Amino acid sequence: MKLRSRIRYATRTMILSSAMVFSFTVYAQDAGDYQDHVLSDGKLSEQELAAVVAVAQKDLKKMTERSVEAVGDEMAASGVFPPMAWMMMRNGEIKAMKLGESGEEAPGNIKVIMYRAGLKSIARRNEIHAALIAYPGQIEKDGEQIRIMAIEHEHRLGVSGLKLIPVTLSAGEPEFGDAMSQEKPFQIFYDEKKGHS
DSSP states (O other): OOHHHHHHHHHHHHHHHHHHHHHHHHHHOOGGGGTTSTTTTSSOOHHHHHHHHHHHHHHHHHHHHHHHHHHHHHHHHHSOOOOEEEEEETTSOEEEEOOOHHHHTSOHHHHHHHHHHHHHHHHHTTOEEEEEEEEEEEEEETTEEEEEEEEEEEETTTEEEEEEEEEEEETTEEEEOOOEEEEOOOOSSSOOOTTOO
16 A cells, blocks of 8 residues: 555544544433533523624624725726625635626626625635625615615525615715615525525
8 A cells, every 4th residue: 555545544543533533422412511601401591692692793894994995996996897796714814805707707797696606605614604695786776876886795604685775976986875785685504494584
């Protein structure tokens, strides 16, 4: 057996052994060990739920700020912005998601679909905590077309929403209005169950 093959075999054996030990450890714990645990009754109290939502909102706020800054830079340079996406890694780092060469050439609505699919794939592999997609759009308010930055965001902790932020260009500088928030079904981290939101 070659050295490289032996190393792979040894690594696989160690990983498999570690997984077996871990699974036995998990099954060996009895329910009494969780008497003081947050999930001892299988439910979250209002205070515990509020703490979970606060963490998710804090993460999504950081991501929204990053996206508004990037859109502002893009608009200041060219007057428009393409769809963009970001993800919060498990270590808390926020990274921009990049499409391949063919994806960069796609129309804006196709880019949004590609970002959703890519983020869903990464999220389902448990590699990220949150995802955000920003794209340009328009809404009608009082018979007037308003240019917006639409932000779809989701967090693994159970927060999903859509923000519509009015944006204008004044002397080449972008100005962002107050966000209008809406609920949005989960698309990235979880599948919606029929009849549930």
